[in-house]
Amino acid sequence: MAKPSDQPSENLSSSEDAWVSVIQKMDEAYADLVHYQVEVEEKNAELEEARSFFASIQSAMSDVLIVCDHSGAIEGVNSALEQLTGLNESELIGLSLPELVAPAYRQKIDQFLSQLNREPIRDCEIELIGRDGTVPLSMNCSPRNNRRGRLVGMVMVGRPLGELQRAYKELNEAHAEVQLAQERLVQSEKMASLGRLVAGVAHELNNPISFVYGNMHALQRYTDRLCTYFDAINEGHSREHLRAMREQMRLDKAIRDLNSLVDGTMEGADRVREIVNDLRQFSSTQISEKASFDMTHVIRTALHWIIKESRAPVEVIDNVPDQLTAFGHAGQIHQVVVNLIQNALDAMTDSETKRLQLDAEICEGRMIFEVRDSGPGIEEEALSRLFEPFFTTKPVGMGTGLGLSISYGIVSQHGGELSIANHESGGVIARLELDADAAQAGEEITDDA
Template identity: 55%
Template structure:
């Protein structure tokens, strides 16, 4: 089969050719080409070019995506470095600075360009040189943490807590170190201010303890005056009687010394009632001694109560301390107060008897205040020892404590009393005193009404051990 082909030459002429079978004849030249192979080759070339172009387009798109992601990552890291308040220094193994953050620039007053390639040791004061000079060697063994250094600031040294770690390349080779420091100047100022505030608070607490103690003493004045008045009254009366008896005895002895007649001696003895005087002398002296001892005990109790917190702990029995606390507080309370005791004797603890007495007086006073509206106030006091702990419970028969107030009752300045009737410090101070003695002070409502305050203190066994 023959195909005639008319082709245009480059010079504008035309040439004729024909195809016969698989042979192409052009311009009468007997050049023979395999036409199907040539066509297939060109198609393959075109396909390869299309594939290459598509690959180039795809690679360009991926490259643009990766370039955008890289830019985002760079912006992200830059924003992190810029927002860091801690100081960041990246160095090589020689200590030359390779990168810093804005926090370091702000503290030192130097730009990043001024800091690059500069030895990082120059950023710290002379007092810190011994430490920073050894960083390059130390990080080969372990990271450096919380190293206190002085950074050269704009106008004055700035204390920083510095951490230093090793930096490795992608092959795992040590190429430098990273220093991260936190300025602690403001922290130091805050710590000093906190320490000063704590000292002032402790002073204020001590003053409050004394103020509360003086308030307690004020509430006791009436009761103590009553207690002192009785023994002083009969001491005063006994002394007057002894004075009269002394005059009579002096007169009688003088007469006997002059050796008057026996009849006159008997008459004068009867007239001066010498026999009665002799019978009264012993009771008068005994009563006077008893009154003096009662005054001494009252004064000793007052001195013990008002003593400060200084000094070592001493062993004492809780029962007489509790008795004095109830006795003194009740003297200033209602006359109809009924107190039921259930206490084993003895109950020995170690501590300051005056402070424990202050705690017990406060609990009794609060119990009386809670029963102020009752016609017949009643107080129950129980105690015992369990598992090395001496415990005392003071229960009143008042309205009890509101559930919401139970969790706040020992907070300073918290009170449910009317304004002017309480400072809200008594229970807070009592709580602190019991804690200082290694014990606990707790409050709860009794199932049958009223509030119960429980004091727990470490006991002291008869042999002296705790």
Template identity: 65%
Template sequence: MTNEHEVDNEQAIQADVAWVDVIHKMDEAYADLVRSQVELESKNVELEEAQRYFDSVQSSMNDVLIVCDNHGKIDGVNRALSEFTDEDSPSLLGTPVEELISCPGVPLLPLLKQVDSKHIERDVDVVLHGSFGDVPLSVNCSPRINHRGRKVGVVLVGRPVGELQRAYKELNEAHAELQLAQQRLVQSEKMASLGRLVAGVAHELNNPISFVYGNMHVLQRYTNKLRTYFDAVSEGATREDLRDMRSQMRLDKAIKDLDSLVEGTMEGAVRVKEIVDDLRQFSSTQASAKAAFDIVHVIRTAAHWIVKESKFSVDITYQLPPKLDAWGHAGQIHQVVVNLVQNAFDAMADSEIRSLILSAEPCHQGVLVTLKDSGPGISETDAPNLFEPFFTTKPVGKGTGLGLSISYGIIAEHHGELSIINHEQGGALARLWLPGPGEDDA
């Protein structure tokens, strides 16, 4: 009996252990179920958010979107297509795409089958059969690929041609306005250069004209005295009266001064003529005006005019030969040199030492002009942009940023070279090379 009782107890214990194991397994299964449920709900939330994001992107598109399978059946559309067809998205699902779109002169379905990952048709002109009439579209076609990398359909994105034309028109208008603004700025820079030139000419003309003006006043007084004297002679005045009149009016001195007054007046008139000739040469814009010209004369004239207008003094050193001929348009090169000298002056405005070295010499069948200033030099960030249009380091309202750009274009048209670098001893160094006389400028 005792053995039977012990066996029963052992079986009961084993049954209890088995039941506890079952409960543990059930708890683990329930925990896994709860965890899976939480993950599933989280994935559903992410999926819903992705769906809402996708729907919002689709609904905000103004372009027509059509998604179809390999057989041309519509799998999805966006709001823009629904508005054109006046049908909601569910009613369009499964509709053959050929019922909505046709490609003039070419069957649409074979054309869509040609679209694969290596061959994408772009900007295909089709016609959308909308509820309010046919609408021409410019369509972009691309393949729709599944997670295995296989093509399962085609995605078509199209924009009404009318909208494209309107966009092109707006783009052209904006481009025209930009060109007009650029032309105005270029004209502004030209007017600024003209202003500097006129100011220089005014200073240059002032001295000889003032000299001529003063001489003519003196000659006018002498003329009146001589007229009075000769009137007295013609009226029969006595020798003594004429001698007294001649002494009182100091006619002997006036007669001696006549030669110097005439020579000085002629010298002033010649100087005025030379200045006017320079102005006519520098202001000429005809391509035929290209010829051999003295670059030394251009450098000295340009520097002289900038000095006349400068509000501070600059120590200028000329390392120039008596004469050196270059080939090109003297007026345009004068504008370039004026811009380079003006930039050098502007760079030295805040410098304690202001010095500028101007040199010219023959170089490689042409002439090399260099300008070295004692300014702060060029920063690394500004160096690559020096010749870019509208780039300037000057404060707003102090420069258009077109001077160096225009100068670079002029030198390029002359088949020359223009560069500005930092000098190893400090300051900036501008180098201008031009072909010499006899070089082919075509």
């Protein structure tokens, strides 16, 4: 049996243990609470940061943002909508979307939600009632789904059309300026090539003009003699006298010559007209409709004029068939051909052998024209830069470096191809490919034809 004196002290120690364990549990619970409190505060801070991040994005947006539920009641807006409507966020939230839309567009808006079930809505034009009248907007709408994927509303983003239109206008103006600058560039390069051709053309015009002059002088002399003879007839001179006059002035020969003198003069005038027409075609700023044209004529006139102007003699191997048509703008292609031939001649300035070879054929519906020279070729690092505007290896004043870049643009616009490469047996080969004339494409005319 236990001693009565021992019992109270035992009871006391077990109740102390119980208290200690209760206090320990409370301490633990308190520590847990403090820990959770810290976590909650951290989460709160993160949430606050995320909220202010999204709020700053929304307020920075110049586009209007509207979030609404499936019945069209507005649940969220951004400051762009507040500014546009003149209402603040608390006034806007809870409003029905159609109340913000101009009456003529309400039916359209009513259909948005059902339409969204099928597809997103893009660039739909509606008008919102703004504080200073209606404002046209281009709207994009996306569905808003809950976690289970059910449609619970929509998000609309609208860009004021005025701003869009201004951006389009600016874009159009910039585009027009670039186009104008490009046209001027093409024109100035054309004028530069034309300038180089003028010496050849002047020489070309000289020929027919000088024989027209010669013929006219002869005709003038014959006219004087005939007038003297008719005066003698009118004065009633004897037959013998008139015969003697005819022989002395060699009138019979003059009369026989008259026809050929007139024909020759006409021919000379025709030649002048042809040259002027060629020049007009080349220098024209007006772009005519694309059409079939005589490629052989384009190549030959370009070659003729350039060769006329070149000082050193050049051996020309002309393998161009007499009948070759292509499709496009003859004047522009003439400009390309002039530049290719001119480049070839320029390249051979210091070469001992100056040989220019021209080949052309129709192959698989395309007209292929090649210019080959016996110059030094093109250095590796220059090859990749040939079509860059202003790339030139010629001395100042001798080349603008625009020839190939403009030619490339012209050929691309024609759906053709232009390539320049070193030939394996020396020199450079330039290759121009264009659509052949549809009728001739079937005949496949080649050099041997």
